[in-house]
Amino acid sequence: MALSVQTLFFAAYRDLLGTSTLDVELPEGASVSDLVVTLRARGAPFDALPEEPAVAVNRSYAPMGRSLAEGDEVAFIPPVAGG
């Protein structure tokens, strides 16, 4: 069994990867951490993503250990600078 998540990249991460969204297949039971490892394993430029980036799952901040489910929206959030 596999699951598919939609990743979103903003600001500096989007510039780094040259894309703002990507669908990623992961094994059942995968966590945010597994997603990051999978992406970084693609090599350049993905390996320039931090090992422990801030992410939001379905628009809520989530820790690296958070389990992912089919159809989740996982946003990679560069350090924020509002105001």
Next chain:
Amino acid sequence: MIHSRIVRNPIAPSEVLARVGHPEDGAVLLFLGVVRDHADGRSVTGMRYECYEEMAEEVLAEIAGEAALRLGTDRLAVVHRVGELAIGETSVAIAVSSPHRGEGYDASRFVIEEIKKRLPVWKHEHYADGASAWVEGTVPPGTGGA
């Protein structure tokens, strides 16, 4: 009524201010964050704000709700602008009113500090020499290695 919104058009501070106030309230505060012309010794000519819009709306509403608990009233309005902004333009406006000033200052300060900690917004600075760069930000709590 608590009001929070991400907008693309210029912010009219008087409209944000008009959302608060009540016969019971003796303190009304308006805070404006505006684009300044320098950063770390470099001359800045403008700024582009980007956001994760759906999430930013939710987080801003959450911050406003938490601030209202400190304020003790629901008379709080916060508007954050995104897009291309010129020097002197308002990027954020926060209006609050409460019976006494202490709660107002506390709540207003809370809103701007929490925006800086956790609102998914980024700014790209344009410099006088033609260069531009993403402004170094803050890692939101409860994420990654934080």
